[in-house]
Amino acid sequence: MLDIKHHGAVQGVTGSCHELFVDGDNSVLVDCGLFQGAETSGTGADSNRLEIEFDVSAVRALVVTHVHIDHVGRLPYLLAAGFDGPIYCSQPSAALLPLVIEDALKVGVTRNASIIEACLARLAAQLVPLEYKQWGSIPLTTEASSVQVRLCRAGHILGSAYVTFRVKGDAICRPEGATHKQYHDVVFSGDLGAPYSPLLPAPQSPYRADQLILESTYGDRNHENxxxxxxxxxxxxxxxxxxxxxxxxxxxxxxxxxxxxxxxxxxxxxxxxxxxxxxxxxxxxxxxxxxxxxxxxxxxxxxxxxxxxxxxxxxxxxxxxxxxxxxxxxxxxxxxxxxxxxxxxxxxxxxxxxxxxxxxxxxxxxxxxxxxxxxxxxxxxxxxxxxxxxxxxxxxxxxxxxxxxxxxxxxxxxxxxxxxxxxxxxxxxxSAHAGQRDLLNFIKGMRVRPGKVHLVHGDDHAKQTLKGMIEQVHPTCDVIVP
Known part of the structure; x- marks a missing residue:
């Protein structure tokens, strides 16, 4: 049974880290970011406590939406916690990520060159760059289910992506008596950009999302053109x-x-x-x-x-x-x-x-x-x-x-x-983030719209405001604020 746990960006806008469980023994992590300012994780870990406070034994892969520090800053600690699976990201992110991690290590951990080089070598060995709109496969320890991953442009920074996981097999929750549903698409927005951002093509909505994990940084306001x-x-x-x-x-x-x-x-x-x-x-x-x-x-x-x-x-x-x-x-x-x-x-x-x-x-x-x-x-x-x-x-x-x-x-x-x-x-x-209108249009642009939306990466007022707007525009959607 599919399940999602949020390890960050639920009490604010930083520390993005979300875990999609295919079953009890297999999961995929989306981002592993640093907490900033007064924000903390669900267990109280703040910017001064960087250890990975959740069990990583089920994590088969990490998918990086983009390389901002609040999305990748705890990656070295994830490696130290024993994660040795593939790290998927876009081709531009693969070029930028080593620079971010090197700087994060120098600023927050050590300036010891051999330690930094060892961490970067480990990162390079696990990094799997993906072209936009191409499917990749997530390795699982079960044959009862399968997961494919696809990245599409998010328009936030160069290399940013929103992520679609296509889940097949026993993990899919089918209505009683139904046998026709062949897959379940779970979309993680990462950070969506505003239209017409400098240098970047605007994000285009996916064709479908059965379940959407959506950022809400500016869920309570719109941006100027x-x-x-x-x-x-x-x-x-x-x-x-x-x-x-x-x-x-x-x-x-x-x-x-x-x-x-x-x-x-x-x-x-x-x-x-x-x-x-x-x-x-x-x-x-x-x-x-x-x-x-x-x-x-x-x-x-x-x-x-x-x-x-x-x-x-x-x-x-x-x-x-x-x-x-x-x-x-x-x-x-x-x-x-x-x-x-x-x-x-x-x-x-x-x-x-x-x-x-x-x-x-x-x-x-x-x-x-x-x-x-x-x-x-x-x-x-x-x-x-x-x-x-x-x-x-x-x-x-x-x-x-x-x-x-x-x-x-x-x-x-x-x-x-x-x-x-x-x-x-x-x-x-x-702001490099989508405004309220842009977030609503991201859902509106889908031909098959999600039955369930999780709102993350926003202050309480922004999330609650966006929740009300989504429920007003899409009344059949179940909107969850973790």
Whole structure:
């Protein structure tokens, strides 16, 4: 009998990890992510307790929907717990995953090169890349049932996928007396992207899903369309840059950084000669004069891989390349790799009066190089912080959003208070997640719609709101909030 256990992303939006049981001895794991901020697993394991707290003896395979840390961050611990089965993912994810795991090990576990190399070698031996829309087989210890797996584009980041498991045999629950049902399709959405995201084709609904495990990050709201949010990005940056300050954009190294570069290249291409700021001496600065600083060695490595994966870009991005443009590598961009240069750049921006845009990890300000920029620049009212992604509860990013407009507002870093005098803005339309309308359309687009939907990966309000909308639009669907 099919069963699903949720080991993460049920009390918030991080730590995604779900187990599909074919029977008591055979299961498939979908993602194995890190908890972030104040979020915990069902047994209370938080971001400081990374061990795998569930039995992995039945797990025959792991399927990775995409390589964000909240979906793959506990993979080394899964290997340490004894998992030695195949790890399925898309071809682009297979190119990106080793970089993510290497960084996760260096930041959270060890910098011992031999240990890291051993883990990466183990990962390489178990990795099974799949082309989109092609079926693969999951090895089981039973002949009474079989499971096939297929990945389709999810439009969230490069390589992201939603997963269809086609289950046949004794595991299928058939209505009493019925013998015609030959298979049961269980679809895990992973993280679905919003339509028209930069670089990525929009996700298309599967033909059918008998059972759907659906993310609900933005289940209670909709996003602006892409043209509107690009205009908002440009207007926000122009407003921020006019007083010659620094604009800090916290962004995850993979996905969001590349999307921002893509959008910035287009803004500059369209507005090269447009004045955007002035120096202290009164000289006018145009868009083409603005320095864009990418301060993340990991983001630089990801961007290089993104460029090598051009065949997986959408048609618009390919047209820009064909026209001689370089959407991810243009002359205004300065990349900072080593730590000394990073510290020098922070110090320089603290003193200078020439405007600049800084994109640095992490996206929720919970570590990474963005923290040093915030410590140095949050107290200066000339500067701006621009959030373009979700900020989970318990993260400094959420606190900056919550307290920036309060009298004596501050944020804590390393046990010390830092006053917030910089202007703080948020463009929620730049989320890489689908909005409520997109999630409903994902179900609506199926020819055979699910009889059961599990809502995961969302705050309580988002899940309950989406539950009500699904029940309203699809009244015969059983909507479960684990």
């Amino acid at each position: 892409r043209a509107t949010r690009r205009q908002r990005l440009q207007h926000s940056l122009e407003h921020a840059l006019k007083d010659s300050g620094t604009v800090l954009i916290p962004a995850f190294s993979i996905g969001r950084t590349q999307e921002l570069l893509y959008e910035l290249e287009h803004i500059i291409h369209q507005n090269k000669q447009k004045a955007v700021s002035r120096t202290r001496s009164g000289a006018s600065l145009r868009w083409e004069d603005i320095d864009i600083i990418i301060d993340s060695p990991l983001a630089s490595r990801f961007t290089r891989v993104y460029r090598s994966l051009e065949p997986y870009w959408d048609a618009e991005a390919k047209r820009r390349v064909k026209a001689g443009r370089h959407p991810l590598s243009f002359e205004q961009v300065t990349t900072i790799d080593d730590h000394d240069t990073h510290l020098q750049t922070v110090s320089y921006l603290q003193r200078q009066t020439r405007p600049a845009i800084v994109i640095a990890a992490s996206g929720m300000c919970a570590g990474g190089r963005i923290v040093n920029y915030l410590k140095a620049l949050l107290g200066d009212e000339r500067n701006d912080v621009l959030f373009v992604g979700y900020q989970a509860a318990g993260t400094p990013g959420r606190d900056i959003l919550r307290y920036h407009d309060k009298t004596n507002g501050y944020v804590m870093f390393d046990g010390e208070r830092y006053p917030i005098h910089a202007k703080v803005q948020q463009i929620s339309g730049y």
